Amino acid sequence: MAYKIKFDNFFSYAFSLDCVIFGYEKGMIHALLIKRAMKPFMGDWAIPGDLVYPDEDLSSAASRILTELTKVEGVKLHPGQTFGKPDRHPQGRVITNAYFALVRKDDVHAVADSWAEEVNWLPIRDIPQLAFDHNEIIESTFELLCQKLKREPICFDLLPEKFTLNEMQQLYEYSFDSRLDKANFRKKIKSIPLINLNEKQFNVKHRPANLFKFNSDRYAELVEEEKYLFRM
Amino acid sequence: MAYKIKFDNFFSYAFSLDCVIFGYEKGMIHALLIKRAMKPFMGDWAIPGDLVYPDEDLSSAASRILTELTKVEGVKLHPGQTFGKPDRHPQGRVITNAYFALVRKDDVHAVADSWAEEVNWLPIRDIPQLAFDHNEIIESTFELLCQKLKREPICFDLLPEKFTLNEMQQLYEYSFDSRLDKANFRKKIKSIPLINLNEKQFNVKHRPANLFKFNSDRYAELVEEEKYLFRM
């Protein structure tokens, strides 16, 4: 069977990456968005994303693009789903992959650069109409995040370095959209390797909580020995 | 910041889809492969896959490609991971997405067509060197399958329409590479809506087993009511 078009004419698509950056702060998950100073969808909010260069590896392209648009560096981006409806980009066939990352919101100082006119964190449950099919991308990538939160200790990417157990619980309550029993939550996380720093909160008008830290070395060991499976 | 190349020059990539078809039979999972009658990698085994047409939706392209190469029709393909190393295709930048499907091996009669010289089912744990990066694609898609088997009732796509509980157990043992206790397995699956057909196996030299059927309507109802979560 012959192709309906010449082989060489297949090489007429572009490939882009969109970087969905989830940031956590005060019990809420936000997404890092940019205001487009470029056509199409000029002036609209969008996920930071751009076209991949011909010689670029996808994961390094994702980091480059994020840095170019928001000056955010050094976050670990994970590949996500692919979006490729023929008409999703008005200027041609652009297929995109949604990379995503999890960060502590105040570890990351995003600054608009390149063709981003403005950057902003918007709460994930309150996202306006975005450019292209970016609303769909955010929604389905957020679902992916929630799946991962259940099976991998990625909550510690979102929490502050030193966190209270209540902060951890709130993150899970927010992302699963449910209430959890304090005592049971603490029993459940007993098996996760946490370091009790024996430091206290201060300036709180109630009994100060202990601060904890994720023991990622110990976690790596446990996984290595196949003696532990994270599950929430 | 200006692009390092002209905007129009980004539209020089091709996008392909590879269809990883998992087929189950006699306690083993196989993948449907084709022998390439086309350069590059002519004569090598590969995952059935091809380039997406400019106006084509990804999921319909996946079905079309599978049918063109193997005459297999009507299987439900799920989107998978994206593979896009710059040098993965010798003829240009081709980014691919690995769609996958689960079938009963003997429901599907694959016949080589188009530029496929031959088709064959090969056991997933015994795949030879394939074209391109297809070994990597198979491996990581098989992992994805195993993940899904734990969380979604897709085992019934692999099992015969009428199956014995032991056949079901064997499928899980094979994909999780473990042994399960018969009595406990049966207790665990008590919550899955199965229909006992009150039919027996025949021509077996032991006590004939009851045949079961997955009650997909009941399952859909339960999911709708959010009263049930599949988990193995």
Place this chain on the structure above:
DNA sequence: GCAAAAGTGTTTGGATTACACCCATGC
């Protein structure tokens, strides 16, 4: 003392595990 959140213990019922046992069929 009071409010507010930290932090712990107890009970209960349901699931998971390990293991033993009986049943039906072909040869």
Place this chain on the structure above:
DNA sequence: GCATGGGTGTAATCCAAACACTTTTGC
């Protein structure tokens, strides 16, 4: 009868949910 797998019951244990309770801080 015996080999082979089909099919079930039980007891011990673990785990999750519900809920009550004590502790420590600021004001």
